[in-house]
Amino acid sequence: MDEDKIKSATDDEDVKLMLAVKDGDDQVFEQLVLRHQKPLLNFFCRLGVNISDAEDLAQLTFVRLYRYRATYERTAKFTTYLYLLARQVRIDEVRRQIKISKVKDAAKGVAEIFEAASNDKAPNSLQDDLQVALQSLDEPHREVVVLGMLRELPYQEVAEILKIPVGTVKSRMHHALKQLKKFLES
């Protein structure tokens, strides 16, 4: 399919740039930032992060991408690697916020961490119906919708980013769409 060819060519370009950075060509890193800054920023925004913090998280993601350049290997698509880092940055930041707000139980799972952090959210700049609908989902379901429906990453890639089986991605998506339908039609 033509669309697949285009996406594949885009990924090839990203990988080529990243490998050049790995080889020491720092100048091309800026191209990677320019190509992915907007989708990455909107990824965080759609997860419920306010735009100011979303830019910070996006910045941290790129810094981390650069820091790990020496270990980059083309074992997956570039966007898989990028969103894996992005997700980890978000988790680390939420953990840090929780530490700051002195939530006692540090051994919570990821979903519980996000729920606790959501008690102290700054207003999101994306004030639209879609965002309200997304906020009605819990974090694991919101993630699959943002990655699979808004970023339109293939389910296999979503599975790799979230470190869950493809089957789980599909069932979460199915559940999420059902929830969204209920919410939007109510």
Add this chain to the structure above:
Amino acid sequence: MKTQSDNLEQDKDLLEFRRLLSNGRCKVVDEVEPSPDFTSRVLLAIDESVEKNQRAEWASLASARNLDVSDIVEPKNDFSVSVLKKVKQTKRLSQIKLIWRYAAAAAAVLAIALLVIPEKHGARPVAMRTGPYSDRNLDEAKAFTQVDSAIDWLASHQEPDGSWAPKVVGGKEAFRPALTALGMMAIGRHAQERRSDAIKNAVNALRSMQQSDGSFNLDKQTQLYNHAFATYALIEHAKNNGAGLDEIIAEAIAFSVANQNPYGAWDYQKDGFGNAALTLWQVSLLIEANKLGWRDNDGALRRAVAWLKRESAKGVFDYRQTLDRQHASASGGIILTQLATEALVQFCNEKPSLNALAATAKTSFDTAYGRYTVRQLGKESALDSVLCKTFRGGEDFYPTLIALLSSRRY
């Protein structure tokens, strides 16, 4: 690997998702654009991260050779006497050139300080203790007596409406809001109780100067300049007195935020490239506003700090950045650097992405050179300069008044 059935299933879900949005008449806004300066901020953060790693390497090299790390680290962000120590050890030609520049700047500052002291005070200014600027040769009683005299002089020149009039000593009328704000702050920091009436009158004067758009100004040319000082003064007053200025301050902050340029800075006009002094005052007032409960939801403060970071690649500031960023104008640059590092250290404590900057800023702030500079300006010379050249504006007034404002009783 994506299978055909995965494709079909996802395509089906995508259709369903889009149908839900359109059937529900779901409002969906366009995707957010990153700030115009986002890419450069990322690249700068990466530079700093690289430098931090380099310093760690140098630290272990230094330790292996039984040296202090400051002996071998190439100065990038230090405007300080510690540069001299480093050069003594390494004797690199490029660093020797750097010393002469710093020495020239130091000589210029000393010359300025000596020139403004009237003969009756002798050749050396009285050293003072003001928080971080400790010195053994303190004549505190004398210094504070002179501060009290200066405050009385200021209060006696206050207009009946509570403002201070620049024209009294030959200054421009357009700067009345800024001058009123500075007078109010100077009195507020040193004679809160003794001169409470003067402060109250100044607050009323500023209130009357606020326009319908929330700004404090008497003309468009000097709008953002006046506004920064006036807003800062009122926020400081509200912080110390809880004086019921919430609405005025909220409108003023909204005006500030609305007039930030796309690069994250402020200038005399909104379409200016950015003026470090004006930006620093805005940053400072937003930091103080944050303590009163204002939240940086739109990222104005964060963008401003990022601009300051970019403008301080070599750790110094000037009204408008010099080309090589290593040499700042003697008086403006040093004082602005001092103001900048104070503001940045306050702001950077919470944000992980700015921790490196906070550490650098604190180093600059605490440098021997910074302390030397402020000691040489001295509270006494600042007072004399204010009394002799007050209200004229320009560089001969600004740095000395800032030095006066920075000196607080502890």
